[in-house]
Amino acid sequence: xxxxxxxxxxxxxxxxxxxxxVCYLLLHLTPGGPFDAEHRVSAAVLANLEAKYHLNEPxxxxxxxxxxxxxxxxxxxxxxxxxxxxxxxxxxxxxISAAIGGGSLLVxxxxxxxxxxxxxxxxxxxxxxxxxxxxxxxSAFPSFVIGPVLILVFAIWLKVAPAGGWNDFAPRxxxxxxxxxxxxxxxxxxxxxxxxxxxxxxSNYIRTxxxxxxxxxxVVLRHAxxxxxxxxxxxxxxxxxxxxxxxxxxxxxxxxxxLGKLIVNGASNRDYTxxxxxVVLVTVLAVTFNLLVDLAYALLDPKIRY
Amino acid sequence: MILNNKNDALVATLGQALEPALPGRSPWTAARQRFxxxxxxxxxxxxLCGITLACIVGPWLLPHAFDAADWDAMSQAPTWKNLHxxxxxxxxxxxxxxxxxxxxxSLMVGLLATLASVSLGIAWGATAGFMGGKVDAVMMRxxxxxYAVPYLLIAILMVTLLGRAFYLVVITITVFSWMDMARVxxxxxxxxxxxxxxxxxxxxxxxxxxxIFQHIVPNxxxxxxxxxxxxxxxxxxTESVLSFLxxxxxxxxxxxxxxxxxxxxVMEISPWMLLFPSALLSVTLYCFxxxxxxxxxxxxxxxx
Numbered sequence: 001x002x003x004x005x006x007x008x009x010x011x012x013x014x015x016x017x018x019x020x021x022v023c024y025l026l027l028h029l030t031p032g033g034p035f036d037a038e039h040r041v042s043a044a045v046l047a048n049l050e051a052k053y054h055l056n057e058p059x060x061x062x063x064x065x066x067x068x069x070x071x072x073x074x075x076x077x078x079x080x081x082x083x084x085x086x087x088x089x090x091x092x093x094x095x096i097s098a099a100i101g102g103g104s105l106l107v108x109x110x111x112x113x114x115x116x117x118x119x120x121x122x123x124x125x126x127x128x129x130x131x132x133x134x135x136x137x138x139s140a141f142p143s144f145v146i147g148p149v150l151i152l153v154f155a156i157w158l159k160v161a162p163a164g165g166w167n168d169f170a171p172r173x174x175x176x177x178x179x180x181x182x183x184x185x186x187x188x189x190x191x192x193x194x195x196x197x198x199x200x201x202x203s204n205y206i207r208t209x210x211x212x213x214x215x216x217x218x219v220v221l222r223h224a225x226x227x228x229x230x231x232x233x234x235x236x237x238x239x240x241x242x243x244x245x246x247x248x249x250x251x252x253x254x255x256x257x258x259l260g261k262l263i264v265n266g267a268s269n270r271d272y273t274x275x276x277x278x279v280v281l282v283t284v285l286a287v288t289f290n291l292l293v294d295l296a297y298a299l300l301d302p303k304i305r306y
Numbered sequence: 307m308i309l310n311n312k313n314d315a316l317v318a319t320l321g322q323a324l325e326p327a328l329p330g331r332s333p334w335t336a337a338r339q340r341f342x343x344x345x346x347x348x349x350x351x352x353x354l355c356g357i358t359l360a361c362i363v364g365p366w367l368l369p370h371a372f373d374a375a376d377w378d379a380m381s382q383a384p385t386w387k388n389l390h391x392x393x394x395x396x397x398x399x400x401x402x403x404x405x406x407x408x409x410x411x412s413l414m415v416g417l418l419a420t421l422a423s424v425s426l427g428i429a430w431g432a433t434a435g436f437m438g439g440k441v442d443a444v445m446m447r448x449x450x451x452x453y454a455v456p457y458l459l460i461a462i463l464m465v466t467l468l469g470r471a472f473y474l475v476v477i478t479i480t481v482f483s484w485m486d487m488a489r490v491x492x493x494x495x496x497x498x499x500x501x502x503x504x505x506x507x508x509x510x511x512x513x514x515x516x517x518i519f520q521h522i523v524p525n526x527x528x529x530x531x532x533x534x535x536x537x538x539x540x541x542x543x544t545e546s547v548l549s550f551l552x553x554x555x556x557x558x559x560x561x562x563x564x565x566x567x568x569x570x571x572v573m574e575i576s577p578w579m580l581l582f583p584s585a586l587l588s589v590t591l592y593c594f595x596x597x598x599x600x601x602x603x604x605x606x607x608x609x610x
Contacts, residue, residue: 014447026468264462267462283455
């Protein structure tokens with residue numbers, strides 16, 4: 001197990017390095033320096049500025065310096081938000097995104113597993129068709145269509161929740177964005193859970209458990225649930241990445257000051273270091289999360305040999 | 307002699323009896339017949355052709371220009387008057403024409419980026435699958451890496467750095483859309499590689515490059531067609547997301563993503579601005595999904 005874990009950890013390093021390198025090179029391919037702004041500074045001041053940010057060094061040295069500061073957890077300074085480092089901007093935005101993303105992922109896991117199980121036990125019932133319908137809507141309509149429609153119906157026409165904005169983790173403001181993310185994810189989780197539960201329920205040991213007279217509830221919860229959950233566990237990694245990606249859209253739709261909004265603002269303002277820092281951070285998060293899910297999967301599934 | 311003649315006659319009549327009953331069925335004819343039996347897929351195809359045709363021809367037929375303001379009808383709800391069937395935006399521009407022009411851009415980006423990523427995916431997958439060994443391992447490792455990164459964020463970085471011209475948006479989308487195709491093609495190539503006709507080609511000394519592109523690639527066409535129809539909606543969706551975020555197609559040009567974004571800013575007073583472009587985009591995506599399903603059923607070699 002430990003050697004497998006070590007191998008998996010080592011395997012993620014080239015991915016991270018490749019992403020950082022490509023992004024960094026892209027940044028340097030861009031014409032124009034960071035200080036070519038509206039008001040030009042004198043040559044001497046420019047030289048001082050460039051020396052301060054090591055812009056006068058050769059590219060490979062700048063790259064190594066950047067890697068070094070990344071290893072120390074320093075994402076650099078923002079080119080547009082004066083007096084803010086990328087780290088400080090992230091520290092403000094990350095908890096907001098984590099609350100919405102993590103919260104919605106948790107809710108959709110619970111709801112999705114429950115719905116999928118019920119749909120598997122009552123095949124071709126109203127619940128089953130409901131789950132399938134939800135699944136096809138949730139996977140076919142893009143989030144930036146569902147989101148505004150949710151606002152239109154629930155905030156503007158029915159007035160049950162605010163249309164957007166953020167008020168220090170007030171649940172009212174988290175309602176609609178989380179509803180959107182849950183709606184999208186429940187569809188996927190429910191479908192996978194239904195399929196795997198049906199498969200497990202047809203296996204021999206479940207028939208044995210039923211034959212010796214165990215009640216259905218015990219059979220499903222005690223015997224069928226654990227193996228049926230495995231495909232869902234392997235889904236958590238991609239789902240987490242999709243939640244991070246969806247944050248870009250949801251936070252724009254609901255104007256929430258999280259990581260997604262930060263990156264979109266940074267991109268609109270051409271705040272290169274901010275966007276680069278955020279991309280590196282999110283990639284590290286995504287790759288780490290995938291790694292954790294893989295390790296958890298290896299622990300849970302006795303059939304996997306390493 | 308007589309016996310032979312009799313036999314010939316018998317064969318002729320038998321042949322006549324059989325011929326109309328058993329027309330030659332190439333795999334593609336059979337696939338087409340299977341596809342045509344799938345009502346949802348055929349309906350989707352017809353609908354999609356209708357939308358595409360409307361996007362191409364519609365703007366020429368309608369009396370409004372996509373960037374011209376109608377000062378008598380600003381923020382006009384959908385009406386028969388003045389042919390503002392979809393209503394107008396806050397500066398009086400006709401939404402129907404704008405939706406069709408936006409559709410042109412969205413579909414064009416979809417077409418170009420799909421073509422590019424499909425070609426890249428086939429070349430990558432076929433090469434990796436055919437070469438095998440170390441080359442395969444390295445090439446597929448790159449694909450795994452591309453899967454592991456949150457592509458939308460890197461796409462945002464790319465359009466930030468490179469710019470938002472039409473062709474740059476297409477390139478950015480292409481970079482992140484070819485991996486599925488590469489994976490599928492590689493798998494198929496691996497199984498084709500050990501087949502007799504490839505062995506024969508190698509035995510008579512056909513160079514590797516010609517084996518890949520003349521013997522392997524034509525045999526991949528079924529699976530390529532299926533995955534192309536799956537790629538198109540994904541590509542259109544990515545373009546819409548970028549445009550929706552204000553990072554894709556720029557004013558005065560427009561696309562469905564731009565229109566949906568504009569719609570969200572005014573949905574309180576003119577909800578039609580949000581609903582019509584959203585509906586067009588969603589219907590188009592749905593159509594591609596159904597056509598993909600239909601093609602999968604029609605072309606899947608397992609069903610033959």
